[in-house]
Amino acid sequence: MLGAAPEYPYTIAMTNITSYIAEVGRSARAASRVIGSASSASKSEALKQIARAVDAARDTIKVENAKDMAAAESNGIDQPLIDRLMLDDKGIDQMIEGILQVESLKDPVGEMSDFSYRPTGIQIGKMRVPLGVIAMIYESRPNVTVDAASLSLKSGNACILRGGSEAFHSNQAIAACVVQGIEAAGLPGTIVQLLNTTDRAAVGELLKQDEFIDVIVPRGGKGLIERISAESRIPVIKHLDGICHVYIDDEAEPDMAVAIAFNSKAEKLAVCNALETLLIHRDIAQIVLPQLAAKYQEAGIELRGCARAQELVPMTAASEADWGEEYLGPILAVRIVDGLDQGIEHINQYGSQHTDVIVTENYTKSRAFIAQVDSASVMVNASTQFADGFEYGLGAEVGISTDKIHARGPVGLEGLTSQKYVVFGSGEIRHR
Amino acid sequence: MLGAAPEYPYTIAMTNITSYIAEVGRSARAASRVIGSASSASKSEALKQIARAVDAARDTIKVENAKDMAAAESNGIDQPLIDRLMLDDKGIDQMIEGILQVESLKDPVGEMSDFSYRPTGIQIGKMRVPLGVIAMIYESRPNVTVDAASLSLKSGNACILRGGSEAFHSNQAIAACVVQGIEAAGLPGTIVQLLNTTDRAAVGELLKQDEFIDVIVPRGGKGLIERISAESRIPVIKHLDGICHVYIDDEAEPDMAVAIAFNSKAEKLAVCNALETLLIHRDIAQIVLPQLAAKYQEAGIELRGCARAQELVPMTAASEADWGEEYLGPILAVRIVDGLDQGIEHINQYGSQHTDVIVTENYTKSRAFIAQVDSASVMVNASTQFADGFEYGLGAEVGISTDKIHARGPVGLEGLTSQKYVVFGSGEIRHR
Numbered sequence: 106m107l108g109a110a111p112e113y114p115y116t117i118a119m120t121n122i123t124s125y126i127a128e129v130g131r132s133a134r135a136a137s138r139v140i141g142s143a144s145s146a147s148k149s150e151a152l153k154q155i156a157r158a159v160d161a162a163r164d165t166i167k168v169e170n171a172k173d174m175a176a177a178e179s180n181g182i183d184q185p186l187i188d189r190l191m192l193d194d195k196g197i198d199q200m201i202e203g204i205l206q207v208e209s210l211k212d213p214v215g216e217m218s219d220f221s222y223r224p225t226g227i228q229i230g231k232m233r234v235p236l237g238v239i240a241m242i243y244e245s246r247p248n249v250t251v252d253a254a255s256l257s258l259k260s261g262n263a264c265i266l267r268g269g270s271e272a273f274h275s276n277q278a279i280a281a282c283v284v285q286g287i288e289a290a291g292l293p294g295t296i297v298q299l300l301n302t303t304d305r306a307a308v309g310e311l312l313k314q315d316e317f318i319d320v321i322v323p324r325g326g327k328g329l330i331e332r333i334s335a336e337s338r339i340p341v342i343k344h345l346d347g348i349c350h351v352y353i354d355d356e357a358e359p360d361m362a363v364a365i366a367f368n369s370k371a372e373k374l375a376v377c378n379a380l381e382t383l384l385i386h387r388d389i390a391q392i393v394l395p396q397l398a399a400k401y402q403e404a405g406i407e408l409r410g411c412a413r414a415q416e417l418v419p420m421t422a423a424s425e426a427d428w429g430e431e432y433l434g435p436i437l438a439v440r441i442v443d444g445l446d447q448g449i450e451h452i453n454q455y456g457s458q459h460t461d462v463i464v465t466e467n468y469t470k471s472r473a474f475i476a477q478v479d480s481a482s483v484m485v486n487a488s489t490q491f492a493d494g495f496e497y498g499l500g501a502e503v504g505i506s507t508d509k510i511h512a513r514g515p516v517g518l519e520g521l522t523s524q525k526y527v528v529f530g531s532g533e534i535r536h537r
Numbered sequence: 538m539l540g541a542a543p544e545y546p547y548t549i550a551m552t553n554i555t556s557y558i559a560e561v562g563r564s565a566r567a568a569s570r571v572i573g574s575a576s577s578a579s580k581s582e583a584l585k586q587i588a589r590a591v592d593a594a595r596d597t598i599k600v601e602n603a604k605d606m607a608a609a610e611s612n613g614i615d616q617p618l619i620d621r622l623m624l625d626d627k628g629i630d631q632m633i634e635g636i637l638q639v640e641s642l643k644d645p646v647g648e649m650s651d652f653s654y655r656p657t658g659i660q661i662g663k664m665r666v667p668l669g670v671i672a673m674i675y676e677s678r679p680n681v682t683v684d685a686a687s688l689s690l691k692s693g694n695a696c697i698l699r700g701g702s703e704a705f706h707s708n709q710a711i712a713a714c715v716v717q718g719i720e721a722a723g724l725p726g727t728i729v730q731l732l733n734t735t736d737r738a739a740v741g742e743l744l745k746q747d748e749f750i751d752v753i754v755p756r757g758g759k760g761l762i763e764r765i766s767a768e769s770r771i772p773v774i775k776h777l778d779g780i781c782h783v784y785i786d787d788e789a790e791p792d793m794a795v796a797i798a799f800n801s802k803a804e805k806l807a808v809c810n811a812l813e814t815l816l817i818h819r820d821i822a823q824i825v826l827p828q829l830a831a832k833y834q835e836a837g838i839e840l841r842g843c844a845r846a847q848e849l850v851p852m853t854a855a856s857e858a859d860w861g862e863e864y865l866g867p868i869l870a871v872r873i874v875d876g877l878d879q880g881i882e883h884i885n886q887y888g889s890q891h892t893d894v895i896v897t898e899n900y901t902k903s904r905a906f907i908a909q910v911d912s913a914s915v916m917v918n919a920s921t922q923f924a925d926g927f928e929y930g931l932g933a934e935v936g937i938s939t940d941k942i943h944a945r946g947p948v949g950l951e952g953l954t955s956q957k958y959v960v961f962g963s964g965e966i967r968h969r
Contacts, residue, residue, distance in 0.1 A: 142909060215908065221930070227919050229929050232907065236941050319941055340772065340942040361964040368966035475664065475959055476647065477574060487659050487962025496967065497661050497958065498653070509668050509751055510772040511943040514958040526929065526946040527907055530919025532793040534800035535928065 155286030347377030587718030779809030
């Protein structure tokens, strides 16, 4: 087909997608002006109405979700992906709970802070404002539709949602509830627009709408995110790998260390905040590693270790590549280190600046770890699995940023806003 | 030349620039680890030593600056640009004052805030951290070299500076003082690296170093900034137009309105925070416009007005294009509006989201203006000319951002940092 002139219907389809996406962008920009200055009360009302609409549409959502599940099964999609796709009553309850939790958060828009007088007499501070229009491009899990819509709305933004083709029917059913709820609160339904196409060209078109879209938030596999970062003319808040570490210090409390290292990996394997490489101080390794190895083995988790780890517990040898691997599954890399410095060096060299933990009772070493590990979430004596917006009290998250610009770590309401300067004067003029 | 094989020396030059820039990037990344964890005391010492070195090198700086001035004059460069290039003792004093002011600011790195307990028992908050490596690409004014270096250093970042060819000698002389000061404080001189080439290919190479550079800050003409935004693989903090407005409300105090509208334009013309379009409520226009017109005329400023403005004062007719023009010179567009709503609508339609002012005594209208005007700086009863980092108390600025992502308005220390999450636990594990 390469080099051949495109056939007529193909050209038409492209033209349609271009104009469709431009129209979606224009509507979103117009809607952003309305939601950007909507009162806290009307935003709360819209969120309550969305929760009500989702609750009332349980049967429809489940019927539509069953279509996606059937298609996924007949397409031979992997079981973990099918699990993430499924929406049962428990899943719907969680969506509703998520919406109501976002509703209960403080409205970030209009928050004013840091006002002080300058010697000239002007008083200067900041006001929190919405970004404008957010486009989310995501795969698989249909609950993202509701999380993204709730957070955008509460933070005064309009949003454009582009879900994965495998969740098409589920997403459409959920988005219908979202629009119904927004309109029931007297706001324009275009505040949240879910694209009605799974044509991949739509993504390319979205990335060009820098006039109408202020930020792109991709969620999905590394391939999707890399493609979007490379192509986008619009700023991207992105999440790449989650190569998370736990460093067990020689001054760790051993039972706590075992509990944290086990939970960080085994509580959930296929998540970005799961432990991927365990680092253990050489002087505590013989106490904690055998216990941990037994627990991991019971949980069906394979260990791949450095030479010193292999001396203590029989396991496969780790290759250099293992230190940079995000397994997202039942494999864990293990390295014995000489001390804190080597641990921090390992994390900064091989990690992905996502979430890293030290287990220690030593005050000075805990401070050094916090200061020197350059990751979005740095923890002392807690499980990596806490690194998400819900656990951090953000209500929900549109994603976890491994970028440094704008937003780092779980992105909730604050990450979807910006701050402008406000100056109160009493007639001051400047003399240069 | 198109299609022809590049000649041998040309190829060599390109290869050299590629490897030179890669080496600069690598050194900057290494230096960023040192400055990122440097103590407040050693950063202060470095800034004091830089100020001392600049003071001691006054004669050299003036000699080198004279070379640039001579070249600019013989190249027939515009007088305003030549003025910006000139460094006399007053200019050097201001550079030194700027360095010492940055030195006296609170160290932003390590600032911890917003810690609170979650129901799970973890305590979560944020810590301010450097971005890493900042690349500044700028034209003309050599004092940017010192401002950018001071702010980067204080905020714990390494920086790469690429000044304009017209200020090459001045910049090299200043950068030598900067490096000398840093080394006198026992820190590596590579924390601040000024490129030793004015080859334009160097900019293209810088924009590819996403492994070593975390953010690009361009300062200069619109062409430069658009080229950098389009080409860069690295996030850009940018400033486009400064189409600033003053809206004089019918409830403005007339003398204050005249003073602010005049100062906003006439205090300095060729700056991004200068007034470009004056909006006046129809009910106060006949009081303030004739007075203002007389003052502007005296200052040699041409008015271009809407039909209603022309009825009150003889002036050229403004075309549609005038509302979107950043004159940066002695021309001002004037429009009479029906009220606040039309004023806000005009600003949001034609403005560049830089700096906009309302002059009013009315409380409700001042609040509406602040909430509804979507600009980086929104002011009540003060001159647009206050919109800069020095006046806002940021010490200096690396630029004024008209973006919404990451930093808006004058970018000082805070804009060169990011926040990571810190979690303090006592052995908590997560149960999903």
